[in-house]
Amino acid sequence: MDTTNGAAAQVAASAGNDGNPNANGSPPPSDSDGFKLKFSTVCASNQNRSMVAHLRLSQANYPVISFGTGSLVRLPGPSITQPNVYHFNKTSYDSIYKELESKDTRLYRANGVLNMVDRNRHVKWGPERWQDWQIGMPRLDKTQDRGSAGTEGGVVDVVITCEERCWDAVIDDLMARGAPLNRPVHVINVDIKDNHEEASVGGRAILDLANDLNAAAVEERKTVGANAFDTGNASARASFDERVPDILAAWQERWPHLPALWTLAWF
Template identity: 40%
Template sequence: MEAHLLLTNAHMRCDSYGTGSQVKLPGKSAGEPKVFKFGIPYAKMYETLAGEDAAYFTANGILNLTRRGASVKESATRWQDTSSETVASHDVVLAFEERIFDAVIEDLQTRDPGEFKPVLVICLDTKDNPAEAAKAGLTALEMCWRIEKCEDLLSEAGDIIEEFGEQKMKESSVKILYQICYL
C-alpha cells in the first residue's frame, strides 16, 4: 500500500492486489494472524481490530496500515480473481515479495493469452514491515520514473532494471527480479 500511495500521489496509474486466499494481518502471535476475506473494506478491518485491542494494534502499526489502506482504496483485491482484460491493461506489475512475484508469474502463465501483450513483472523483494515498506515504496517510485521515461519498454526493460539493480545494491540489499510475460 505504501508504494500504491506514493505512485498514485505521483499521478501514475496504480492498482494493488493480494495473491493469497485471504488477507492476513499480524495478530498477537506469529501463529495467530488476523484473517479477513478479500473484499472486506479496510474500514471494517480497522473497526474489528480497534474493537478487539486498539492499544495493541496501534502499537504494532496495524491500525495505521488499515487506515492508510482505506484512504487508498475501499478493500483488498485478489490478483487471481481479476479479469484477464484488467490484468492486460497493466504494462508493469510490481511485487514486493518473491513468493508474490512467483504467484503472479504462475497466474499469468496459466491465463489464456489474448492479444499476446507484454507485461513486465518486477519483484523488489522487501521485508514485510512498515519501515521497509516505506523504503520499498520510494524505490518503486524511482524505478517507475525510469520506466516511464523509456521509449520502448520491451526492448529497454532489461537494461533499465539491471542498471537500477546495480545502483540499489550499492545503497541497500534490495533483490530485484523481473520477467516479461505475455497476455
C-alpha cells in the same frame, strides 16, 4: 502475513498519507503531464508493501492498482498462532480497521497495524486478490481508488511484486490464463522485507524505478508514434521492452539491498 512489526509512526511516514479521508483517485494524466505507464503493485495480503507503493505511485500521478496473492488476508493477532484473517474482495479496509480497533486498540496501534489499515482505507476500498482479477475487464466501480484514473480498461504495463513467491504466483497465473489479450507486460520483483520500515524504503525505490521506466517509454513512444505505442501491441512496444533489463540493472546499482527479478510475460 503482510506486516509483522514496526512503530505506528513509521506507517504514516512510510506512505506520506495526507490524512485526507476524501482523497479520490489521481487526476487523469493530462497533456502537460505527458504519457504515463500503468502499474500494478503486488504483495501477499495487499496491506503493507503493495499499498505503500500504490500510494507513492498514485501521488506521482501514475495509474496504479494493487493486489495480494495469498489465499486469505492475514494480519498479526495477539499471538503468532492467532492471526486476524479476512477474505479478499469482500472485506473493506474500513471494516478491518473498526474490527481491530474494537478488539484491542492499544495492541494494534502499538504494532502499527491500525495506522497501516487507516492509511489503506484512504487509498482504496479493500484488499483485492490478483488471481481473481479479470484482466481486460473495465474497472468502472473503482473510481474512488487513488490512482484509478487511467486503469479503467483493466490492463497495466508493468507489474511490480514485493516478494519472490508473489512474483512466482503472478507468473504462474498469467501462464495459466493463456495470454488471451496477446499483450506484453513486464513483471518485476523488488524483494522487500515485510515490515513498515522496509516497506517505506521499498516504496521510494519502486517510484524511482517507475520514473526510469516511464522516461524510457516516453522516448520510445515518440519514436514509434503514440497511436501504435498506446495499443500495447508487442511490435510497437519492442524497442521499449528491450530497454527494460538495462534500466533495471542501472536501478539495481542504486538500490543494491533490494534484489530484483524481471521477466516479460503476456496478458
